[in-house]
Amino acid sequence: MNGSRVAIVSSGRTYTYDDLERASSRVAAALLQRVDDLHEARVAFFEPPGFEYAAVHRGIWRAGGVAVPLALSHPPPELEYVVRDSGASIVIADAASAGVLAPLAAGAGARFASTTELIDAGSERTRAAGPARTDFPHLGSSRRAMIVYTSGTTARPKGVVSTHANIGAQIASLVGAWEWTPTDRLLLALPLHHLHGIINGLGCALAVRATCEMLPAFDATAVWERFASGAITVFTAVPTMYQRLVAAWDRAPQDVRRQWSEGARSARLMMSGSAALPLQALERWREITGHTLLERYGMTEMCMVLSNPLHGERRPGFVGTPVPGIDVRLVDEEGRTAPEGTPGEIEVRGAAVFLEYWRRPDETRAAFRDGWFRTGDVAVVERGAYRLLGRRAVDIIKTGGYKVSALEIEDVLRTHDAIAECAVVGVPDEEWGERVAAAVELKPSATLSLPELQEWAKRRLAPYKVPRAMRVVQALPRNAVGKIVKPEVAPLFMASDDAGGAQRGDVGGRQAKILH
Numbered sequence: 001m002n003g004s005r006v007a008i009v010s011s012g013r014t015y016t017y018d019d020l021e022r023a024s025s026r027v028a029a030a031l032l033q034r035v036d037d038l039h040e041a042r043v044a045f046f047e048p049p050g051f052e053y054a055a056v057h058r059g060i061w062r063a064g065g066v067a068v069p070l071a072l073s074h075p076p077p078e079l080e081y082v083v084r085d086s087g088a089s090i091v092i093a094d095a096a097s098a099g100v101l102a103p104l105a106a107g108a109g110a111r112f113a114s115t116t117e118l119i120d121a122g123s124e125r126t127r128a129a130g131p132a133r134t135d136f137p138h139l140g141s142s143r144r145a146m147i148v149y150t151s152g153t154t155a156r157p158k159g160v161v162s163t164h165a166n167i168g169a170q171i172a173s174l175v176g177a178w179e180w181t182p183t184d185r186l187l188l189a190l191p192l193h194h195l196h197g198i199i200n201g202l203g204c205a206l207a208v209r210a211t212c213e214m215l216p217a218f219d220a221t222a223v224w225e226r227f228a229s230g231a232i233t234v235f236t237a238v239p240t241m242y243q244r245l246v247a248a249w250d251r252a253p254q255d256v257r258r259q260w261s262e263g264a265r266s267a268r269l270m271m272s273g274s275a276a277l278p279l280q281a282l283e284r285w286r287e288i289t290g291h292t293l294l295e296r297y298g299m300t301e302m303c304m305v306l307s308n309p310l311h312g313e314r315r316p317g318f319v320g321t322p323v324p325g326i327d328v329r330l331v332d333e334e335g336r337t338a339p340e341g342t343p344g345e346i347e348v349r350g351a352a353v354f355l356e357y358w359r360r361p362d363e364t365r366a367a368f369r370d371g372w373f374r375t376g377d378v379a380v381v382e383r384g385a386y387r388l389l390g391r392r393a394v395d396i397i398k399t400g401g402y403k404v405s406a407l408e409i410e411d412v413l414r415t416h417d418a419i420a421e422c423a424v425v426g427v428p429d430e431e432w433g434e435r436v437a438a439a440v441e442l443k444p445s446a447t448l449s450l451p452e453l454q455e456w457a458k459r460r461l462a463p464y465k466v467p468r469a470m471r472v473v474q475a476l477p478r479n480a481v482g483k484i485v486k487p488e489v490a491p492l493f494m495a496s497d498d499a500g501g502a503q504r505g506d507v508g509g510r511q512a513k514i515l516h
């Protein structure tokens with residue numbers, strides 16, 4: 001193993017595999033101050049994409065802990081939920097965020113550790129105190145390794161627990177499917193609290209000892225400039241990012257466009273996923289870069305499931321065939337296999353499939369049928385490849401590649417002083433895939449504008465859960481037993497793009513009065 005190979009490039013610096021090995025062992029040693037093994041203690045960490053992120057993540061694993069990545073964009077109430085729900089006993093954050101995370105950790109009864117302290121522990125300065133520690137615990141593959149929070153059909157996000165074996169199987173599958181090699185150079189601009197960034201990106205690159213260039217956040221110009229260098233071989237992103245890259249290219253002067261496009265052509269693989277790739281985005285990307293994006297389909301519970309081929313035809317609108325090591329079937333409502341050409345729910349089985357929802361045995365049980373995980377996504381097989389048709393649950397929204405639960409947002413909105421009742425839905429949107437939209441009934445004589453609602457919601461919800469559109473209605477559409485009829489809510493937002501003024505929306509044949 002050549003430890004002098006470059007593992008990570010971040011913040012203008014280059015770090016080798018030896019650097020990563022040393023830094024992660026320092027983190028592990030510092031976490032193991034008083035014990036020999038963290039024995040699956042949850043360690044939540046709040047770390048911008050970069051070398052320290054990778055060092056902390058690996059350090060937690062080497063110490064025998066369960067890594068719980070926190071989302072950089074989340075406001076304190078959401079961070080606190082994850083820290084408490086995971087039962088984290090240690091919270092790690094970079095210095096810039098200690099002001100928020102340290103009190104939050106204290107409130108949850110967890111120890112707080114700053115990244116700098118952890119990485120410095122055992123470094124040149126402190127090594128005089130004794131030799132660097134190497135006696136890290138043995139990590140059996142059945143041990144829990146990571147908890148990633150995902151929204152779903154329950155109101156609050158659930159922790160998806162993966163073991164080391166699950167993660168190993170996920171990575172092995174993708175390294176095989178997409179032929180990762182040590183000569184690859186990945187450009188990573190994804191958030192690192194979801195599997196797309198953690199496994200498809202960072203995990204695969206580090207597993208084959210390739211180089212991973214990490215941007216602190218997605219920035220279209222920064223991505224293009226790295227493409228222009230001609231050094232990047234692999235890129236993976238959500239459709240919204242490709243939309244933004246196309247828009248940035250369209251705005252750029254002719255000579256800049258040429259450089260960007262030429263550089264991008266030298267990549268060997270560009271992928272899209274986490275949400276449906278609009279045909280128009282696929283076509284524009286092909287015109288601009290010559291790449292037919294490889295679209296694949298996956299889920300936090302098992303990482304990737306279906307992928308278009310690396311070699312061979314990538315059919316627009318299709319997500320390909322099962323990735324290595326994953327069994328996939330389509331079933332009807334009763335669990336009977338759907339014949340080819342008939343739509344069915346995607347069910348998945350294999351070593352990559354997660355262990356459990358953290359401390360939610362009932363939800364875990366309900367998510368499986370005869371050992372198969374029920375994704376809730378509906379697809380059809382046509383001429384040997386899968387085409388996604390939609391989701392079973394009306395309450396799951398995908399916006400910018402983030403999955404959000406309408407129920408969670410409704411629960412928060414109902415705590416607003418002016419709101420009597422509300423219904424949150426996803427409304428189709430070219431840039432975001434879907435946008436979060438809220439129809440609200442107000443309390444008597446209360447008023448509420450969209451900016452007021454957003455300002456209030458931002459303090460409580462992640463930015464991508466904050467409603468982008470609001471309609472105030474006299475009465476939400478309800479059925480005979482008074483239950484809100486969700487499919488009749490989305491049309492309220494199609495009625496007009498204008499959020500102001502009294503309008504009428506045709507709600508599934510009934511007229512719902514829209515006040516503004």
Ligand code: MLC
Pocket residue numbers: 190191194195196197218238240241273274275297298299300399400401402403432435463464465
């Ligand atoms: C940001 N905003 C969003 C949003 N993200 N609104 C709706 N939906 C979203 N997803 C808001 C911001 O709060 C801001 O509001 C405004 O949009 C513009 O912000 P921005 O800074 O320009 O946007 P940005 O923060 O750059 O976010 C865009 C993005 C981000 C595409 C970079 O959405 C993103 O990183 N998406 C990737 C999600 C991901 O990795 N999913 C993988 C899940 S794993 P305001 O009001 O402040 O102006 C998975 C499995 C699989 O699904 O198959 O991969």
Ligand code: AMP
Pocket residue numbers: 150151272273274275276277295296297298299300301319375377388391398401402403
């Ligand atoms: P998450 O729970 O955040 O991992 O999101 C998983 C969900 O993203 C899946 O259940 C799908 O609904 C959606 N998804 C992932 N990839 C695609 C894709 N290529 N096309 C459409 N939807 C996708």
